[in-house]
Amino acid sequence: MRLHSFLRLFPVIHLANCLKWDDISGLRDADGLIEVTDDNYQFLSKGPREFYSALYVTTSQANSEGEVCKYCDLFEGNARKVSLAMLTQLSEEASREVFFFMLDISKCRSFVEEIGLKTIPHMLIYPPYTKDDNFAWSSSQFYQFHITDESARDPLLFADYFAKILNVYIQVTRDFDVNEFACYFSAFLVSFFVLKKKILPRIPNKPRFFSLVFTLAIIFTSITGYKFTKMNNIPLIAKDGQGQIMFFSGGMGWQFGIEILSVTGMYMGLGACTVGMILLPRLKLNNGMFNLVSIILLVLGFYGFAYFTQCFKIKQPDYPSLV
Structure with a gap:
């Protein structure tokens, strides 16, 4: 009878060891990221948890050959934008479903030694895991967002990928690109000049012409x-x-x-x-x-x-x- 009672209490004891939102919410910075170091690595990386773990693996130092990480700082801005959007745009209940972690391998060698990374950076997303204590970042399954030149420069790609995994809607804006604005502005200015100076003077009945264009646009987009x-x-x-x-x-x-x-x-x-x-x-x-x-x-x-x-x-x- 005593043994039976002990076994019934075991699930309660197991869930008590699960890493919860309240345990680590105070570690977030202003953008909602938690910095992983050698001191807190074992606490944050292992054991069951009731939330998604979005782990951004980066580095702030050059490698042995003096090469600097090309996309590390660039993609960190994307991770911070998505993390901040989750905190500010979603309800507290929805934002509790995910934590963003940033692991700088120059400050935390434990993860590199365990998983054997050869390239940087990586964006790894671990689903919630509450079955047993075998969960670990270095050995459990994860989703991986592939960081390329385009995805590092466009935060919308990562935001869309992450929103689909969590089945939520978040808004993220791109940084203002002066070169892109200049190209579009120049193209519009040239088109407007040609339309006003070269095309419109040759149209005798302008109201009829634009009515025809508008009507055709409605018809063709509909069909x-x-x-x-x-x-x-x-x-x-x-x-x-x-x-x-x-x-x-x-x-x-x-x-x-x-x-x-x-x-x-x-x-x-x-x-x-x-x-x-x-x-x-x-x-x-x-x-x-x-x-x-x-x-x-x-x-x-x-x-x-x-x-x-x-x-x-x-x-x-x-x-x-x-x-």
């Missing part, structure tokens, strides 16, 4: 799936594993926002070629110019249709079917 994309919260732009923009999604089940704009442009181009060939006889051109413009419109129309077909085959590779 190419804008509503479908909006209702399903599909992103405007997505990137593949190499960081390249994906203009067309593979498969007919859904489409990116930029895919709508691309298809709309192709439809408008094909429509312009068709209308141009219909209206061409009304221009009363001489035979040589008439033939030249006709050939140009035909070539553009044929190329546009062939290009549209190739894009469609990305979504449905077996088109056209041989059956």
